Amino acid sequence: MAKCQVFSFDRDLREIIEAGLYMQAVVGEALSVGVVNFRATKGSDVPPKSHAHGEEATLQLRGGCTVNLGEDVDSPDGALELEEGVVMVMPADRYHSGINRFDSEGMCLRLNVVTPPRAEYGKSGETKVYYPTGDKS
Secondary structure (H helix, E strand, O other): OOOOOOOOOOOOOEEEEOOOEEEEEEEOOOOEEEEEEEEHHHHOOOOOOOEOOOEEEEEEEEOEEEEEEOOOOOOOOEEEEEOOOOEEEEOOOOOEEEEEEOOOOOEEEEEEEEEOOOHHHOOOOOOOEEEOOEEEO
16 A cells, blocks of 8 residues: 655755755655755756656746746747746646746745656655756665
8 A cells, every 4th residue: 555655845855966956755656746946056057957757737936937948958949937836737748948046045946746757756655856967865
């Protein structure tokens, strides 16, 4: 029987880039939930990387993000602007990348729900965090 999993989006995050990127995730049978917390100190230096995966619902909690559409980060097919409180649903297999904007406290915080679960996050109950610039179990 699958067990209930709980995590916090504002504490006990795993450091991916010192003073720049912190994450946490849980993986269920049909979806993955990840929190991505960029900090302006070094998070503004993280270059955008185009990627695609299952259908994704994103809630921008703090700061903002320009979501560029397409595989080419230098010449996107279009863009969406996410501000605090905005939800975006990205279709499955649609390439996209992001450029973060930070709030007055230097934070850009998003909650992402992806189905089927992101393979990079591992299997249910064995969750790891992943970002294209690093991988920590």
